[in-house]
Amino acid sequence: MARKVNPIQDRQRRAGLEQAAYLAIFEQGYAGVTLSDIARQAGVSKGTLVYHFGSKEGLLAAVMRRFVRTIAVATRRALRQAVTPQAKLEAYVENQFYGLANTRRFYTVYLDFLAASTRDPALMQVQRAFVDETHRLDLALARLPGEAGADDRAWQLRAMVDGLSVRFLSDPDPDLERYRRLCLHGLTALLQLDERAG
Amino acid sequence: MARKVNPIQDRQRRAGLEQAAYLAIFEQGYAGVTLSDIARQAGVSKGTLVYHFGSKEGLLAAVMRRFVRTIAVATRRALRQAVTPQAKLEAYVENQFYGLANTRRFYTVYLDFLAASTRDPALMQVQRAFVDETHRLDLALARLPGEAGADDRAWQLRAMVDGLSVRFLSDPDPDLERYRRLCLHGLTALLQLDERAG
Amino acid sequence: MARKVNPIQDRQRRAGLEQAAYLAIFEQGYAGVTLSDIARQAGVSKGTLVYHFGSKEGLLAAVMRRFVRTIAVATRRALRQAVTPQAKLEAYVENQFYGLANTRRFYTVYLDFLAASTRDPALMQVQRAFVDETHRLDLALARLPGEAGADDRAWQLRAMVDGLSVRFLSDPDPDLERYRRLCLHGLTALLQLDERAG
Amino acid sequence: MARKVNPIQDRQRRAGLEQAAYLAIFEQGYAGVTLSDIARQAGVSKGTLVYHFGSKEGLLAAVMRRFVRTIAVATRRALRQAVTPQAKLEAYVENQFYGLANTRRFYTVYLDFLAASTRDPALMQVQRAFVDETHRLDLALARLPGEAGADDRAWQLRAMVDGLSVRFLSDPDPDLERYRRLCLHGLTALLQLDERAG
DNA sequence: GATGAATGAGTTTTCATTCAT
DNA sequence: AATGAATGAAAACTCATTCAT
Numbered sequence: 001m002a003r004k005v006n007p008i009q010d011r012q013r014r015a016g017l018e019q020a021a022y023l024a025i026f027e028q029g030y031a032g033v034t035l036s037d038i039a040r041q042a043g044v045s046k047g048t049l050v051y052h053f054g055s056k057e058g059l060l061a062a063v064m065r066r067f068v069r070t071i072a073v074a075t076r077r078a079l080r081q082a083v084t085p086q087a088k089l090e091a092y093v094e095n096q097f098y099g100l101a102n103t104r105r106f107y108t109v110y111l112d113f114l115a116a117s118t119r120d121p122a123l124m125q126v127q128r129a130f131v132d133e134t135h136r137l138d139l140a141l142a143r144l145p146g147e148a149g150a151d152d153r154a155w156q157l158r159a160m161v162d163g164l165s166v167r168f169l170s171d172p173d174p175d176l177e178r179y180r181r182l183c184l185h186g187l188t189a190l191l192q193l194d195e196r197a198g
Numbered sequence: 199m200a201r202k203v204n205p206i207q208d209r210q211r212r213a214g215l216e217q218a219a220y221l222a223i224f225e226q227g228y229a230g231v232t233l234s235d236i237a238r239q240a241g242v243s244k245g246t247l248v249y250h251f252g253s254k255e256g257l258l259a260a261v262m263r264r265f266v267r268t269i270a271v272a273t274r275r276a277l278r279q280a281v282t283p284q285a286k287l288e289a290y291v292e293n294q295f296y297g298l299a300n301t302r303r304f305y306t307v308y309l310d311f312l313a314a315s316t317r318d319p320a321l322m323q324v325q326r327a328f329v330d331e332t333h334r335l336d337l338a339l340a341r342l343p344g345e346a347g348a349d350d351r352a353w354q355l356r357a358m359v360d361g362l363s364v365r366f367l368s369d370p371d372p373d374l375e376r377y378r379r380l381c382l383h384g385l386t387a388l389l390q391l392d393e394r395a396g
Numbered sequence: 397m398a399r400k401v402n403p404i405q406d407r408q409r410r411a412g413l414e415q416a417a418y419l420a421i422f423e424q425g426y427a428g429v430t431l432s433d434i435a436r437q438a439g440v441s442k443g444t445l446v447y448h449f450g451s452k453e454g455l456l457a458a459v460m461r462r463f464v465r466t467i468a469v470a471t472r473r474a475l476r477q478a479v480t481p482q483a484k485l486e487a488y489v490e491n492q493f494y495g496l497a498n499t500r501r502f503y504t505v506y507l508d509f510l511a512a513s514t515r516d517p518a519l520m521q522v523q524r525a526f527v528d529e530t531h532r533l534d535l536a537l538a539r540l541p542g543e544a545g546a547d548d549r550a551w552q553l554r555a556m557v558d559g560l561s562v563r564f565l566s567d568p569d570p571d572l573e574r575y576r577r578l579c580l581h582g583l584t585a586l587l588q589l590d591e592r593a594g
Numbered sequence: 595m596a597r598k599v600n601p602i603q604d605r606q607r608r609a610g611l612e613q614a615a616y617l618a619i620f621e622q623g624y625a626g627v628t629l630s631d632i633a634r635q636a637g638v639s640k641g642t643l644v645y646h647f648g649s650k651e652g653l654l655a656a657v658m659r660r661f662v663r664t665i666a667v668a669t670r671r672a673l674r675q676a677v678t679p680q681a682k683l684e685a686y687v688e689n690q691f692y693g694l695a696n697t698r699r700f701y702t703v704y705l706d707f708l709a710a711s712t713r714d715p716a717l718m719q720v721q722r723a724f725v726d727e728t729h730r731l732d733l734a735l736a737r738l739p740g741e742a743g744a745d746d747r748a749w750q751l752r753a754m755v756d757g758l759s760v761r762f763l764s765d766p767d768p769d770l771e772r773y774r775r776l777c778l779h780g781l782t783a784l785l786q787l788d789e790r791a792g
Numbered sequence: 793g794a795t796g797a798a799t800g801a802g803t804t805t806t807c808a809t810t811c812a813t
Numbered sequence: 814a815a816t817g818a819a820t821g822a823a824a825a826c827t828c829a830t831t832c833a834t
Contacts, residue, residue, distance in 0.1 A: 013818090036803080045821065046821085108316050111316065114367070115227070115310045156383075156387070158365065159357070164354075169312070170312070170322060170325045170329055233829060234828075244796075245831090245832090249793070249795095426625075426709070427626060427709075431807075440816090441817060444816075446808085446809070448814095453808095507712065510760060524764055527764055551761065554761065555761060558756070562708060562753075562760070563725065566712075566721045578750060581750075582784060585750070607797090628823085630823090641800065642799075645797070645798070798832090801829100802827085805823100807822100808822100811817100811818095811819090812818095
């Protein structure tokens with residue numbers, strides 16, 4: 001007997017549980033979080049989590065799918081709202097480093113996710129889809145100064161963002177504005193070089 | 199009962215166990231590795247590990263200290279052997295992406311380490327010391343084109359390296375030579391831009 | 397809240413659910429079947445099962461009562477339809493080994509039931525009533541060759557049937573016709589011996 | 595690192611745990627027994643059971659292998675000690691119905707085992723090996739009155755034993771002597787008939 | 793110094809039962 | 814009457830740690 005559920009209600013229920021799980025993962029780590037942690041955070045019983053996601057593994061995978069989907073949507077919206085190339089670049093950076101707590105929470109979980117994906121084929125698939133999607137967005141940015149070498153530039157832009165984010169996490173007293181500046185200047189440098197070379 | 203040991207022999211013993219643990223961490227993950235995994239890899243009993251390191255936590259911390267020390271030593275040596283600025287840059291990149299299996303093993307463990315350090319104060323301390331040490335090396339590279347803005351450039355260089363490495367791990371069919379090229383060109387772009395701007 | 401039901405409709409409803417439960421028990425085992433299994437097989441919700449039978453235990457007991465009742469009815473009818481002693485014996489055997497799938501399903505569940513009854517007093521009561529009822533039928537068969545020792549013979553007849561059935565279940569490639577022959581010849585031997593002895 | 599154990603000590607340790615598990619299975623049922631039940635019966639922790647047998651499943655399989663091995667050994671010894679055909683038959687029956695508590699315990703567990711084996715391929719394999727082995731012994735008995743039809747007779751002998759044993763378990767006030775008599779007479783009848791027929 | 797048997801706290805998972813709708 | 818979301822008690826299993834040898 002297939003579960004006869006109201007699809008809308010079920011989706012909302014799951015979304016709430018996934019959000020609670022996201023916070024629990026931030027606090028306890030992807031590998032260290034327990035169903036008890038998540039259940040406590042969500043204010044439900046462990047059984048409820050298993051009921052909705054089949055297993056802990058299923059829940060964590062759902063959280064990560066939602067996580068990368070959310071990122072992609074936010075990035076796309078940021079780029080769409082800006083008009084000039086320079087404004088697009090700034091919106092892109094602002095989106096990556098948006099609020100201290102938010103940025104820390106975001107990259108902490110992302111780092112966990114990356115580490116976990118190196119051993120979990122299902123997570124690796126999610127990560128690869130995310131890489132592909134973000135690469136398409138990066139490519140649009142990289143094309144602005146000219147067509148030649150855009151693909152390489154796109155990978156370099158992303159590397160700058162990811163690399164600064166990793167550093168941000170072990171910065172004992174992070175100054176978000178500084179990371180924004182480092183990022184913006186770095187991206188600018190990467191784009192201008194290739195412009196001249198191309 | 200105080201351990202009375204020959205310090206030299208003891209150091210060698212521990213070094214061997216730490217190397218085995220490193221391989222076990224690569225295979226099972228920092229969070230997923232068990233004392234049994236490590237004992238199996240090292241060909242000793244679990245008791246031996248606890249005897250030498252006090253606890254699993256102590257062993258893992260020792261592994262990570264050795265890990266970052268090894269990296270720093272290799273980077274320093276690579277930079278010292280090269281003479282011209284351009285050669286230094288190339289040696290730096292070659293050192294970061296040295297051998298497919300090696301690079302994968304290396305960054306897989308590093309990513310695990312970074313993720314774990316966000317929640318473990320002792321590991322975070324190790325990570326911060328490592329960041330400081332590598333920053334000094336990066337700074338030497340960044341100074342080559344001129345003094346102004348060297349600190350910012352150093353962070354950007356490191357970000358490029360780290361960011362490309364992260365991407366490397368989720369690349370389904372990584373071409374090491376391409377990563378070397380992306381890295382070298384990226385670093386060159388970052389250095390030249392600031393040179394002009396400075 | 398007393399259940400107010402149409403007794404006829406209710407009996408039919410329960411009969412259908414019990415039949416579904418019987419099939420689920422065959423597939424999952426008496427001890428291994430879950431309410432979800434049964435609900436799926438019956439095409440209803442778990443709540444419906446509990447509503448009609450009070451609990452899982454009540455449902456299983458009802459299934460087993462129906463099960464032994466069905467067996468007794470079939471045996472009685474088989475014996476009634478045959479006229480001569482020889483024909484009665486053959487009808488008896490044919491009834492026990494009727495169809496490969498049917499025989500396997502039947503004895504698989506019966507074995508489960510027997511095993512469960514050794515620890516469940518309520519089931520043991522059902523099993524004892526069943527033993528008494530079948531013994532009366534066996535006694536009629538055993539009397540055919542003469543009165544003396546009929547009770548002993550009746551137990552032996554039943555033992556032959558049960559014993560061959562148990563073996564049937566672990567036969568990797570059972571030949572139903574062979575079991576019928578073994579059973580018929582075995583019963584004949586048991587009856588004739590005592591005939592001479594009596 | 596393969597477990598370096600003293601094989602003798604390890605075998606004795608396991609044997610003790612298996613015996614405790616056997617008693618726990620008798621009390622709680624094959625499907626109903628828990629690791630806690632067995633640990634309590636054995637006076638060890640649950641962890642110890644898993645340490646020695648890998649899993650609950652592994653432990654139960656070991657218990658059943660030991661169980662059927664013990665039966666086969668006892669039957670073989672009983673038959674070997676007796677000399678004349680009649681004495682062999684009596685020894686066989688005495689071995690099957692040896693002591694009230696013992697017989698009850700024995701068949702209760704055997705019935706559980708049979709029921710479980712219908713759904714567990716590993717157990718079914720154990721059961722089939724047991725059937726083959728006992729059939730060889732039964733065949734020796736069945737050959738005594740002559741070669742013709744010995745195979746059929748062997749199956750019938752075993753059926754009589756198994757069938758009476760099953761009945762024994764639901765007998766509210768079992769008289770062991772009576773079951774011995776029923777069994778001995780039944781077996782005699784089966785053997786004599788075929789002798790005449792052959 | 794080294795071992796590995798044993799432990800028990802902590803984890804995921806199962807599932808009969810409850811209950812609001 | 815019927816549903817199925819939610820629960821929580823109980824289950825199997827994991828594994829760092831202890832300790833007698």
